[in-house]
Amino acid sequence: NAGVTQTPKFQVLKTGQSMTLQCAQDMNHEYMSWYRQDPGMGLRLIHYSVGAGITDQGEVPNGYNVSRSTTEDFPLRLLSAAPSQTSVYFCASSYGGGPEAFFGQGTRLTVV
Amino acid sequence: SQQGEEDPQALSIQEGENATMNCSYKTSINNLQWYRQNSGRGLVHLILIRSNEREKHSGRLRVTLDTSKKSSSLLITASRAADTASYFCATDADDNDMRFGAGTRLTVKP
Numbered sequence: 028n029a030g031v032t033q034t035p036k037f038q039v040l041k042t043g044q045s046m047t048l049q050c051a052q053d054m055n056h057e058y059m060s061w062y063r064q065d066p067g068m069g070l071r072l073i074h075y076s077v078g079a080g081i082t083d084q085g086e087v088p089n090g091y092n093v094s095r096s097t098t099e100d101f102p103l104r105l106l107s108a109a110p111s112q113t114s115v116y117f118c119a120s121s122y123g124g125g126p127e128a129f130f131g132q133g134t135r136l137t138v139v
Numbered sequence: 140s141q142q143g144e145e146d147p148q149a150l151s152i153q154e155g156e157n158a159t160m161n162c163s164y165k166t167s168i169n170n171l172q173w174y175r176q177n178s179g180r181g182l183v184h185l186i187l188i189r190s191n192e193r194e195k196h197s198g199r200l201r202v203t204l205d206t207s208k209k210s211s212s213l214l215i216t217a218s219r220a221a222d223t224a225s226y227f228c229a230t231d232a233d234d235n236d237m238r239f240g241a242g243t244r245l246t247v248k249p
Contacts, residue, residue, distance in 0.1 A: 031181075062239075069143075069227060070182075070239040085236060117181055126170050126231050130181035 029053050033118050033131035040108040040138045048103040048134050050118030056129070058121045059101040060085070061093065063114040064133075070117065076101055108138045143171075143228040143240035151246040158215040160243040162228030163208075169231050171204055173213050176225045176242070185213075185226075220249045 034049045052059065060075035062085075072085030076095040090112060092104040101120075105112060115135050119128040146161045162171070170189045174182040188195045188204045188211065195202045201214040215222055225242040232238075 060237075067241055069241040072236050072238075075236065119182075126172060126187055126237075127184045128182075128229075128237060130174075130183070132181045133179075 031118055031120050031129050031131040033116075033134050035134060036132065038134060038136050040105070040136065042108060042110060042138060044108050045104065045106050046108065048105075048116055048118075048136070050101045050103065050131060051099050052101075052118075052120040052129070053099065054120060054122070054129065055098060056120035056122050057098070059095065060119050060128075061091070061101070061103045062117045062119065063087065063112075064117060065114050073103065073116075105136075108136075110138045112136065113138045143230050143238060145226070145228055145240040145243040147243060148241070149244045149246070151248065152218055154218060154220055154247055154249050156218055156247075158218050158222070158245055158247070160213045160226050160245070162211045162213070162240055164211075164228075164230045164238075165209065166230075166232055168206075171202075171211050172229045172231070172237070173200075173202060173211075174227045174229060174239075176227065178224070182227065215245075218245075218247045220247050223247045 031052045057078045061073040062070040071087050074093040076082045118131040121128045143162045143164045172187045173185045176182045186197045188202050199216045204211045225244045227242045229237045229239045
């Protein structure tokens with residue numbers, strides 16, 4: 028039982044590059060979300076999805092896009108990376124929107 | 140914006156001692172959860188307390204919730220070196236978005 032799997036674990040981008048952070052869960056959870064974690068700031072919600080075909084913005088959505096074509100996958104796209112997007116990104120899923128969330132191991136992204 | 144704020148930001152204790160962390164939040168909630176994060180890893184759910192509950196236990200963990208003060212505490216008894224981690228509270232309100240605090244970094248010295 029893999030749970031929530033994020034890839035890659037580490038990534039370095041140059042300013043202006045684009046990339047997709049992958050997230051997959053095998054628990055048939057309806058609710059999936061993306062957070063970023065910055066020092067001293069805790070986790071902040073970027074985007075979330077309550078089911079396939081449905082996405083919504085969280086607290087800090089600017090510069091990020093998401094889509095949810097299947098229940099299992101919830102990729103996060105950075106369209107034009109900026110140094111301010113240097114952070115650790117976590118994907119989470121839960122059954123029916125909560126309350127217990129299962130987190131992936133995180134993707135450490137550095138934008139230079 | 141962050142909903143929960145943990146206090147203290149950092150806590151260092153000796154193995155065997157108890158560790159207490161506090162969380163304050165701003166708006167009404169449905170439930171409050173505590174998560175642990177080991178260095179470089181994802182968050183792991185520890186315990187959930189609903190808004191109509193005042194205290195909950197799970198093994199060496201004891202959580203209290205005071206909705207009138209909008210605060211919660213997490214007590215870890217008889218701490219172990221393996222308890223060294225960051226601890227986060229997360230609140231769940233009607234918008235179904237979990238809001239996390241900045242965390243308390245606990246160090247348990249052997």
